[in-house]
Amino acid sequence: xxVRLLDLAHARSGDKGDxxxxxxxxxxxxxxxxxxxxxxxxxxxxxxxxxxTGGVQRYELPNLKALNFLLHGALDGxxxxxxxTDAQGKVFSTAMLRMVLDVPDAEATSLGLPAAP
Amino acid sequence: xxxxxxVASGQGFWxxxxxxxxxxxxxxxxxxxxxxxxxxxxxxxxxKQKERDPRMGYAxxxxxxxxxxxxxxxxxxxxxxxxxxGVNPRACADALLALADQKGVRGKLALGVVTGDDLLPRLDxxxxxxxxxxxxxxxxxxxxxxxxxxxxNAYIGSGPIIEALGKGANIVVTGRSTDTALTMAPxxxxxxxxxxxxxxxxxxxxxxxxxxxxxxxxxxxxxxxxATIPDVWNIGYPIVDARPDGTFEICKHPHTGxxxxxxxxxxxxxxxxxxxxxxxxxxxxxxxxxxxxxPAGENRVRVFGVKGRPPTDKLKVxxxxxxxxxxxxxxxxxxxxxxxxxxxxxxxxxRRLEYLGLTFxxxxxxxxxxxxxxxxxxxxxxxxxxxxxxxxxxxQDKAMVERFTRELIPMVLNGPPxxxxxxxxxxxxxxxxxxxxxxxxxxxxxxxxEVVR
Numbered sequence: 001x002x003v004r005l006l007d008l009a010h011a012r013s014g015d016k017g018d019x020x021x022x023x024x025x026x027x028x029x030x031x032x033x034x035x036x037x038x039x040x041x042x043x044x045x046x047x048x049x050x051x052x053t054g055g056v057q058r059y060e061l062p063n064l065k066a067l068n069f070l071l072h073g074a075l076d077g078x079x080x081x082x083x084x085t086d087a088q089g090k091v092f093s094t095a096m097l098r099m100v101l102d103v104p105d106a107e108a109t110s111l112g113l114p115a116a117p
Numbered sequence: 118x119x120x121x122x123x124v125a126s127g128q129g130f131w132x133x134x135x136x137x138x139x140x141x142x143x144x145x146x147x148x149x150x151x152x153x154x155x156x157x158x159x160x161x162x163x164x165k166q167k168e169r170d171p172r173m174g175y176a177x178x179x180x181x182x183x184x185x186x187x188x189x190x191x192x193x194x195x196x197x198x199x200x201x202x203g204v205n206p207r208a209c210a211d212a213l214l215a216l217a218d219q220k221g222v223r224g225k226l227a228l229g230v231v232t233g234d235d236l237l238p239r240l241d242x243x244x245x246x247x248x249x250x251x252x253x254x255x256x257x258x259x260x261x262x263x264x265x266x267x268x269x270n271a272y273i274g275s276g277p278i279i280e281a282l283g284k285g286a287n288i289v290v291t292g293r294s295t296d297t298a299l300t301m302a303p304x305x306x307x308x309x310x311x312x313x314x315x316x317x318x319x320x321x322x323x324x325x326x327x328x329x330x331x332x333x334x335x336x337x338x339x340x341x342x343x344a345t346i347p348d349v350w351n352i353g354y355p356i357v358d359a360r361p362d363g364t365f366e367i368c369k370h371p372h373t374g375x376x377x378x379x380x381x382x383x384x385x386x387x388x389x390x391x392x393x394x395x396x397x398x399x400x401x402x403x404x405x406x407x408x409x410x411x412p413a414g415e416n417r418v419r420v421f422g423v424k425g426r427p428p429t430d431k432l433k434v435x436x437x438x439x440x441x442x443x444x445x446x447x448x449x450x451x452x453x454x455x456x457x458x459x460x461x462x463x464x465x466x467x468r469r470l471e472y473l474g475l476t477f478x479x480x481x482x483x484x485x486x487x488x489x490x491x492x493x494x495x496x497x498x499x500x501x502x503x504x505x506x507x508x509x510x511x512x513q514d515k516a517m518v519e520r521f522t523r524e525l526i527p528m529v530l531n532g533p534p535x536x537x538x539x540x541x542x543x544x545x546x547x548x549x550x551x552x553x554x555x556x557x558x559x560x561x562x563x564x565x566x567e568v569v570r
Binding site: 010011012013014015016017018021023024025027041047050051059060061062063064065066068070074077078079080081083084085091093094095098 | 157158161254287338340341380383384385386387388389390391392393394405406407409410415440443445479481483485489490491492493495496507509510511549550551552554
């Protein structure tokens with residue numbers, strides 16, 4: 001079943017220099033293991049291909065049911081150097097949530113995941 | 118010892134809501150009002166202001182904020198802690214004393230002034246002594262941009278703020294203190310936490326991180342269920358209700374809007390997060406993977422379980438340097454084919470810049486309404502009613518950037534059709550002041566504390 005990340009998580013993003021951070025937080029605690037399994041460094045790097053110029057780092061916060069991603073080379077130099085509208089990475093959060101996951105039907109049903117429209 | 122200390126956040130950055138400090142002091146009992154004015158780029162803006170006028174260089178909004186909460190300070194004993202001093206804490210103190218004289222409350226104020234974070238006068242000496250102040254991101258030595266440095270400030274911790282409180286200050290003004298120390302210092306002072314109480318110190322830092330961006334933890338900029346957050350117009354800024362054991366609750370005054378629950382606090386916890394295992398401050402290294410949150414009543418979240426460990430022997434230094442010029446301009450293209458017209462205009466513009474022999478370090482084009490926020494992830498918009506063309510250039514040659522600003526508006530008459538949105542005139546050329554993060558040995562930075570009555 002195809003499931004939108006938007007329906008599984010909420011998120012907030014910010015900046016440190018030319019790096020954007022995106023914190024992805026499971027909307028239900030029981031959905032966190034799925035996010036931790038699916039949102040790999042490779043998957044997120046693929047998602048942001050053509051958007052960022054550097055690599056991706058990932059940290060787990062099971063206590064907050066959250067993952068933190070650092071997206072390097074995301075902000076055209078960042079801070080005052082950047083010419084981008086989103087120079088401080090404020091909306092990388094919702095850009096991340098555009099991701100759509102393929103979840104096995106049985107798992108999606110048992111977790112009560114909403115299907116992508 | 119008090120069993121409960123209440124620290125209210127009244128400002129999350131310079132430019133935040135002017136009403137918030139007064140609302141925090143008048144809305145109920147609080148012990149401390151914490152005002153955070155400094156972001157990475159703020160110090161350089163303040164340094165430029167100080168160059169023009171030696172009495173400037175601090176966050177002037179702070180004087181108005183203090184005026185709005187004077188009754189709370191004078192009659193109810195609320196204490197204020199702020200990093201409003203910027204690059205000129207003494208000038209900030211002078212302006213406060215002038216206000217106190219004008220209001221006839223000079224005898225009621227004891228003003229703590231924390232200095233010593235400013236490394237600019239010592240920069241050459243420090244480099245000569247073997248402190249390279251290498252860029253934390255690139256590893257390059259500061260000597261590369263030394264002749265263009267505008268300001269250099271060490272991030273200092275809770276120690277000097279605690280010293281000022283101990284000397285009886287009821288307003289403490291610092292320069293480049295860490296944002297989180299503004300909240301942790303009064304807790305450490307009131308509860309007598311020592312160096313070695315790492316878990317409690319880390320809890321104080323995390324309390325500071327949660328409230329340092331003002332309403333961003335109480336329903337502001339909150340994505341989850343954003344449309345149902347009540348009375349955002351009347352949003353309540355956050356308050357830390359802290360206990361001596363290092364646990365605390367995040368709450369807000371009654372009869373205010375917004376929302377405080379586990380999701381709103383979690384969104385703020387992950388904001389600007391790096392490695393969550395090591396949130397490094399001058400006082401302690403906090404571990405965000407230890408934080409436990411639980412609901413504790415309406416608009417109230419309990420935070421517990423926080424772990425900390427000893428700090429490093431370095432302080433972070435925020436250095437600002439001149440890094441060329443930039444300008445950004447916009448035009449708006451209307452239906453039909455709004456995006457196609459905006460793209461054609463971008464091509465026209467780029468050909469003309471080339472024709473004029475103008476070269477830049479970078480040219481960035483965005484189509485607002487199509488790709489400015491999510492880039493290619495947004496896909497292709499169909500039949501947009503309008504698209505804003507937004508073009509920015511950056512370079513070292515000011516004259517070339519100036520010339521660029523003359524090339525946008527002519528396209529209203531000599532480029533693709535259905536174009537408007539040029540009433541603001543030519544784009545403004547800005548000098549870029551860039552940020553150079555570095556580390557320095559703690560031992561070479563000596564904060565000073567003075568209490569003025």
